[in-house]
Amino acid sequence: MTFLPLMLFQAFWQTMAGYLAGSLLLLLPPRAAWPLYTALVLGMLTTPLLYGRSLAESAELGLTTLLTGLVMYTLTRLSQLISLLHTTRGELARQAVTGERLRFARDLHDLLGFSLSAITLKSELVHQLIPTQPGRALKEVDEILTIAGQSLTDVRKAASGYRSFSLRQEIKTAQSMLHAAGVQVHTELSLGSLAPHIDTAFAVTLREAMTNLLRHSNATRCRIEAAQHDGWVRLVVENDGVDPAYHNAAPHSGNGLGNLRTRLSALGGRLESGRTEDGRFRLAAEAPVKAAGKAPTDLYETWFPPNGTAA
Structure with a gap:
């Protein structure tokens, strides 16, 4: 033509x-x-x-x-x-939504795992104390109500996207819980000012460590060390109650440490856990003070900002 x-x-x-x-x-x-x-x-x-x-x-x-x-x-x-x-933009938005769902699932696991373990432990303690020490049992009931109320507050914070927790406060809570469980606690704290998402990541790490200790061990001693040195934050939790033969056969168990590794990897850090040569269980987490990663909600807010218009 x-x-x-x-x-x-x-x-x-x-x-x-x-x-x-x-x-x-x-x-x-x-x-x-x-x-x-x-x-x-x-x-x-x-x-x-x-x-x-x-x-x-x-x-x-x-x-x-x-x-x-x-x-x-x-x-x-x-x-x-x-x-x-x-x-491509639609696919990235779907990936952002999927990532946010996974993040929210991890948050709920990290938030409620420790709180429910604490409530269970204290409820068992109350059951034992009622016949002999009703006054102390009443005090433990008050603490159960406080933990339950704090759990509800934490879930609401997670749902609204404002999740900021304090490692120092979690150490105090862990000391209270371990004392109630009859575990001797030794703490070493040397921290400066931490960014909110760094502080939250280590607070959640300590929560998961305490949850595992209360659920899966028969510890009598526990050491908690939190230190900041040369631009890195490091958290170490050790206990002497690890059971080598323990295995949780529940179909939805075993996600806690994986969630923590995901959190810390996003911040440029790492997490290691396992038995030491002397038979103790040791969990060590570290991340840079000025982490290269973003706060947990940054990716979601990039694609779905508060004004409702996709980026």
Whole structure:
């Protein structure tokens, strides 16, 4: 359709050559498309001269072919790129939502695991104290109510996206819980000012460590060390009550340490846990004070900011 009128009637269809040039760029691999495109433009520039057309008319035909092909190629590719951009943006938004769901599930596990373990422990203690020490039992009931109320507050904070916890406060809570369980506690605290998301990550780590200790060990001694040195924050929890034969067969157990590793990895830190040579169980977590990672809600707020307009 481009060259037949030229060969039969010496008639030039200016736009047809441009459409052919654009189609070559769109449909063929670049290695073949661009040489053919160049050849077509040069052909529309020189062929009219062979049929006696003027140089100005030949230049006009060549330039028309050149520009029409480029415009057709550019507009079509732009449309394709816009479509790809919308698809990619939707996929990133879905990934952000999925990540937020996983984050919220981890938060609920970390928040409620320790609190429910503490309530269970203190309830058992109350059951034992009622016949012999009703006054102390009443005091423990008051603490159970306080823990339950704090758990409700924590869940509401998690649901609203404002999750900020204090490692120092969690150490005090852990001391109270371990004393109630008859565990001797030794604490070493040497901390400066911590960013809220760093403080929260280590507070949640301590909660999980206490949850595991209360649920899965028969510890009599526990050491908690929290220190800040050379730009790093380090938390170490050791106890002497690890049971080598323990295995929790519940289908939804065993996510706590994995959640903590995910949290600390996002901050550029790491978590290690396991038995030491002397038979103690040791959990060590560390992260830089100026963590490279973002606070837990940053990714979600990037795609779904408070004003409701996607980024």
